[in-house]
Amino acid sequence: MSPMEFAVPAPSTERIESTIAHDLAKKCALVAPIVVLGLGIWRGPDAALGAALALAIVVVNFLAAAWILGWTARHAPHALTGVALMSFLVRLGIITALGAGIKALDVVDWPAFCFTLIGSYLVLLFWELRSVSLTLAYPGLKPKPGHHEE
């Protein structure tokens, strides 16, 4: 190799964001029955429906963000900032439209919907942050038994 040649690393093809989002979705599937049942018993079926809708919105938002950011990071990293901002705006717009629609329909317990949305979002995120911090890597890199670093 001549001194002027540099080894350019190939762009990462790992689906890191999707791995994190799927891990979050699994955790949400674990807590969803408890939250929905608990709110259903406490505040009635409207609250259970609101909680279920809020959890669905949170998970779909995570999965959509992961898919968009992951695809961009792998295929067009130069456009990452713009895509991240536009996807944030578009997803926020969709969530706002969904929220307005759900409120207009008046079929769910609104406070239960709102607090489940924020609460589940933050709890899932801190839960994921904890597991990422413990492994010092995204969940897919968690060392497995019998796996040795080259």
Place this chain on the structure above:
Amino acid sequence: MSIALQVLAQTAGLTGELDAGLAKVGYGLAAIGPGIGIGYLVGQSVQAMARQPEMAGQVRTTMFLGIAFAEALALIGFVLFFL
């Protein structure tokens, strides 16, 4: 008496409109903050990935979680807007 009631009703209507307008302004501000944060965060992450491509995996992990935390602020704004 009826004039006083009319004035009171008009004032209440204006207050309601003002509240709705303020809520919209608040929601807009709540969306701008995370927007600035996400832009800065992704910009710095791209810079980090360009400087150390071998760390791209960890940088993307941290970036994704950071974006999610910044979006939480916008969601709080959304909830307060509708509540």
